[in-house]
Amino acid sequence: MPELPEVETIARGLRAALPGRRIVGVRLGKTDFIDDPAAIEQQLPGARIAAVRRLGKFLLLDLEPSNGSAHNSSLLIHLGMTGRLVTCDPAAPVPLHTHVFFALDDGRELRYTDVRRFGRMGLLQDTSREKSLDSLGLDPLEASEEQFIALLKDRRARVKALLLDQHVLRGIGNIYADESLWRARIHPMRLGAKLTVDELRRLHRSVRDVLNEAIRLRGSSIADYVDSEGNLGGFQRRHRVYQRDGKKCFRCGAKIRRAIVAGRSSHFCPRCQPAPRTRRTQT
DNA sequence: CTTACGGCCTGGGTGC
DNA sequence: TGCACCCAGGCCGTAA
Numbered sequence: 069m070p071e072l073p074e075v076e077t078i079a080r081g082l083r084a085a086l087p088g089r090r091i092v093g094v095r096l097g098k099t100d101f102i103d104d105p106a107a108i109e110q111q112l113p114g115a116r117i118a119a120v121r122r123l124g125k126f127l128l129l130d131l132e133p134s135n136g137s138a139h140n141s142s143l144l145i146h147l148g149m150t151g152r153l154v155t156c157d158p159a160a161p162v163p164l165h166t167h168v169f170f171a172l173d174d175g176r177e178l179r180y181t182d183v184r185r186f187g188r189m190g191l192l193q194d195t196s197r198e199k200s201l202d203s204l205g206l207d208p209l210e211a212s213e214e215q216f217i218a219l220l221k222d223r224r225a226r227v228k229a230l231l232l233d234q235h236v237l238r239g240i241g242n243i244y245a246d247e248s249l250w251r252a253r254i255h256p257m258r259l260g261a262k263l264t265v266d267e268l269r270r271l272h273r274s275v276r277d278v279l280n281e282a283i284r285l286r287g288s289s290i291a292d293y294v295d296s297e298g299n300l301g302g303f304q305r306r307h308r309v310y311q312r313d314g315k316k317c318f319r320c321g322a323k324i325r326r327a328i329v330a331g332r333s334s335h336f337c338p339r340c341q342p343a344p345r346t347r348r349t350q351t
Numbered sequence: 352c353t354t355a356c357g358g359c360c361t362g363g364g365t366g367c
Numbered sequence: 368t369g370c371a372c373c374c375a376g377g378c379c380g381t382a383a
Contacts, residue, residue, distance in 0.1 A: 069376070095357085100360090125376090149375050150361090184361045193365095225354060234377080241376070291375095331356070333374085349372065 070147040071125060072208070072239030073282035074293050074301065078153055079122040081296030086117045086129065086154045086178070092331040093171035101148075101167075101182065105189030111141065111171065111191060124204050124238025127153070128195065133182050134305065142195045148186030152290040154179050184296075201254040208275050216272040221252040223260035228269070229330035240275065243288055243310045248337045250309045255341040257332040262344065279331065281306065 070078070091112045099105035114134030121128040126168050129143040145153065149194075152163075154312050158177040168180035168189065180189065192198050208213060219236055220227065230246040240248070241285035253273035254267055263271070287293055287301030290311070294300060308318050313326035313335055 071376095146377085148377080150363095183363075186360070188377090192379080223353085227352085232376090332376085 069149050069156055069241055069243065069285075069290065070151065070293055071241035072122075072246050073244070073279055073303065074287035074295075075122050075125050075127060075147065075239070076283050077287045077301065078147075078296045079120050079127055080122045082127070082129075082178075083157070084151070084178070085296065086172075090114065090134075090173040092173050093169075095169040096186065097167035097342060099167070101185045101187055101189060103188070107191045112143070115141075117226075118315070123201055124207070124234055125241070126201065127313035128192075130195075135205070139193060141194045144188070144190050144192050144198070144201075145294045146188040148182065148184060148188065150184045151180065151182040151295060152292065153188035154181070154294065154298050155296055156298070166340075172316060203235055205234060205236040207239065208237045208240060209279055211272070211332075213269060213272050216275075217265065217268045219318070220263065220271075221262040221265075224243050225260060226256060226330050227254060227260055227263065228332070228334055231275075232332065233294045237275075239279075242332050243290075243307070244275070244278055244282065246310050247308060249341065250336060251278060253340050255343050256329040256336055258285045258344050266339070309337065311332055311335065 072073060073175065085274055094109050094112050096105055115131040117129050118132050120129040121130065125146060128143040130139050133144060147153065155178050165183045166179050166181040170178040172178060195201065206219070220230055223230055228245055228249065230308050231240050231248065233240065243311065248271065252267065252270040254263065254271055282288060282303040284293055285306065287303040288303040288307065288332065289300040290304055307322050311325045315324050317324055317337040317340055318335065319341050322337055324335055325338050326333055326335050
């Protein structure tokens with residue numbers, strides 16, 4: 069599932085391939101995941117890609133229209149669970165479930181493939197006033213320790229839910245929430261407000277370490293994720309709890325457990341990450 | 352306002 | 368071989 073490290077890896081790959089390129093053709097398959105398919109078909113041909121940005125799990129392709137200055141726009145892309153954004157030779161075989169083709173002026177092609185179509189794509193006329201974007205929380209790699217602690221310390225929600233909440237911190241999903249909590253030795257069911265300052269500091273450190281290492285290894289490939297050139301990531305080999313239920317904890321040897329927390333399957337070590345006492349929910 | 356929860360979208364993988 | 372069911376992330380509506 070593309071989370072911050074995977075989307076960052078894709079963004080870096082696209083930054084090497086797209087800025088300066090002009091889109092010369094658009095072809096769409098199924099469009100039920102696209103906000104306004106007609107706008108994309110009409111406005112993108114001729115547009116020049118000026119920059120590639122990442123905001124949490126969103127990708128933004130900043131566009132300049134073909135005819136002079138006018139208004140700039142951005143193509144907003146969210147990969148959902150199974151979205152892939154790959155540049156390739158137009159003659160390359162087309163994978164099943166490929167629904168968007170952008171022909172580029174260097175003879176290459178940018179394709180969007182998405183088995184589940186949980187992803188989203190849309191054209192923003194004014195990025196700065198996009199409500200879905202300005203309600204996003206801080207980037208976890210940019211937040212200072214003080215900012216990070218302030219975000220969590222007065223919240224009564226479970227820390228797992230807070231880490232997953234894109235309005236608190238942007239970009240963390242299920243894999244990196246579980247991996248970060250394991251590293252910080254914090255149970256996912258703990259409440260934000262009940263965490264000690266020391267635990268909050270550890271969590272801040274762990275989130276940053278996990279995300280940075282995952283970016284270094286080009287993301288986690290579990291099922292669908294590939295980078296912008298179609299290559300697998302490597303961080304799945306470093307997972308300590310995610311999808312390791314029943315296996316031994318790398319730190320203490322206890323059996324990793326899986327439980328639903330905040331509506332998401334959560335993986336943790338019941339010994340290294342002690343459950344909160346006050347809740348009757350057992351672990 | 353904050354939090355919890357269920358449902359919805361889709362289709363590959365799994366287990367019977 | 369078939370087929371029902373689970374599950375994933377984000378979002379939304381509802382209720383407390």
